[in-house]
Amino acid sequence: MVHYVDSEVGRLRTVLLHRPGAELARLTPRNNDSLLFDAIPWVGRAQEEHDAFAAALRERDVEVLYLGELLAETLAVDEARAELTETVLADRRLGDTLRVSVGRYLADQDPRRLAEVLMTGLAHQELKPGPGGLVYEMMDKLDFVIDPLPNLLFTRDSSVWVRDRVAVTSLAMPARSRETTLTRAIYRHHPRFAGSELLYDPGLERLEGGDVLVLAPEVLAIGVGERTTPAGAERLARRVFAAGLARTILAVPIAQERATMHLDTVCTMVDVDAVVMYPNIAHTLQAYAVVADADGEPRASAPRPFLEVAAEAMRIDRLRIIDTGLDPVTAEREQWDDGNNTLALAPRLCVAYERNVETNAQLERAGIEVVRISGSELGSGRGGPRCMSCPIERAPLPMASPPLGGIAPLEVGVEATENGLGFA
Numbered sequence: 001m002v003h004y005v006d007s008e009v010g011r012l013r014t015v016l017l018h019r020p021g022a023e024l025a026r027l028t029p030r031n032n033d034s035l036l037f038d039a040i041p042w043v044g045r046a047q048e049e050h051d052a053f054a055a056a057l058r059e060r061d062v063e064v065l066y067l068g069e070l071l072a073e074t075l076a077v078d079e080a081r082a083e084l085t086e087t088v089l090a091d092r093r094l095g096d097t098l099r100v101s102v103g104r105y106l107a108d109q110d111p112r113r114l115a116e117v118l119m120t121g122l123a124h125q126e127l128k129p130g131p132g133g134l135v136y137e138m139m140d141k142l143d144f145v146i147d148p149l150p151n152l153l154f155t156r157d158s159s160v161w162v163r164d165r166v167a168v169t170s171l172a173m174p175a176r177s178r179e180t181t182l183t184r185a186i187y188r189h190h191p192r193f194a195g196s197e198l199l200y201d202p203g204l205e206r207l208e209g210g211d212v213l214v215l216a217p218e219v220l221a222i223g224v225g226e227r228t229t230p231a232g233a234e235r236l237a238r239r240v241f242a243a244g245l246a247r248t249i250l251a252v253p254i255a256q257e258r259a260t261m262h263l264d265t266v267c268t269m270v271d272v273d274a275v276v277m278y279p280n281i282a283h284t285l286q287a288y289a290v291v292a293d294a295d296g297e298p299r300a301s302a303p304r305p306f307l308e309v310a311a312e313a314m315r316i317d318r319l320r321i322i323d324t325g326l327d328p329v330t331a332e333r334e335q336w337d338d339g340n341n342t343l344a345l346a347p348r349l350c351v352a353y354e355r356n357v358e359t360n361a362q363l364e365r366a367g368i369e370v371v372r373i374s375g376s377e378l379g380s381g382r383g384g385p386r387c388m389s390c391p392i393e394r395a396p397l398p399m400a401s402p403p404l405g406g407i408a409p410l411e412v413g414v415e416a417t418e419n420g421l422g423f424a
């Protein structure tokens with residue numbers, strides 16, 4: 001099984017999605033802020049929108065894997081089951097009496113139902129018969145014994161592939177931190193991923209997948225802001241250099257605000273040399289170019305304009321920008337609604353939310369084909385097509401020029417095609 005991603009735009013072959021389920025029905029006006037949703041989604045409609053997204057990908061020959069299914073299959077492995085049960089029971093809010101009772105409940109579930117509980121959580125009133133004990137008695141019947149994970153929908157953030165390695169990330173927000181226990185278990189125990197080496201681990205410094213862009217073979221950009229810390233970027237750089245997976249990493253400071261929670265909320269790639277980007281920051285965004293010194297340690301140079309540093313690292317003349325919206329107000333509205341958060345299926349072919357009318361028109365004027373999907377309900381969690389997808393295999397792109405540092409491209413069968421770019 002090939003797992004390989006060396007760009008943002010190489011033809012997408014396999015992707016990990018999560019079809020939203022009952023975990024979305026846990027959202028209420030009391031908890032939506034802490035669970036990182038801006039509204040209460042209509043679950044059935046969100047599922048329809050998501051099914052249409054998945055269908056659009058399949059129609060274009062993309063293999064769609066579902067996190068829920070992989071998790072259920074993973075839980076058939078005893079070691080994975082024990083590991084994930086233990087993680088849930090380690091929650092110090094439970095106390096001993098409730099812990100024993102939750103442990104028994106989990107042990108009684110078959111892999112499919114256990115996967116559902118791990119994703120959807122468990123409400124106090126669902127644990128029957130109640131175990132008694134102080135903790136249980138003092139809980140409200142609507143409280144959660146196991147918290148739900150409504151942000152599983154955004155598979156981009158909990159893992160990211162860099163060439164043939166997968167980085168299981170370290171999520172910053174408490175509402176999301178348990179997500180990576182699930183992705184980690186899948187990559188470690190599911191037979192499909194047997195032999196995959198983990199490049200990063202949830203116990204390390206904060207790092208989220210939405211901040212990691214594979215700009216070109218051997219060039220990564222890492223947003224540093226609300227979610228990813230400088231220490232997370234440095235740790236990933238060290239590991240990527242040690243594994244010979246990249247020669248330059250750009251650390252890109254972004255405002256620590258909800259509107260710009262990840263780098264992919266302001267900038268995504270739509271061609272080998274083009275990004276759709278929020279114009280209000282395009283020319284002020286800076287980047288620190290990080291390379292390995294003689295000992296393999298990451299060394300950063302002084303910050304310079306992102307667009308310049310990126311083009312240099314990618315060995316192209318210019319990184320073309322396609323603006324979000326037409327005017328500053330439309331740009332602000334469409335950036336908020338994930339107009340920048342496109343998912344490239346191949347160079348010059350991307351998936352975008354239909355509601356971002358002006359941005360999509362700009363993309364088309366620039367020669368990018370746009371597959372429009374509706375996302376009125378999906379978008380209530382503040383994420384678009386890129387956030388909702390974790391590419392596992394993309395057709396490789398050629399190196400921009402012969403590698404200078406002696407890092408050889410992997411032998412993974414670059415397709416010979418008419419345009420020579422490895423995509424049909």
Ligand SMILES: NC(=O)NCCC[C@H](N)C(=O)O
Pocket residue numbers: 035036037151154156157173176209210211261262264265381382383384386387
């Ligand atoms: N890459 C992304 O921007 N992902 C969107 C994550 C949205 C989610 N509600 C969160 O706040 O983490």
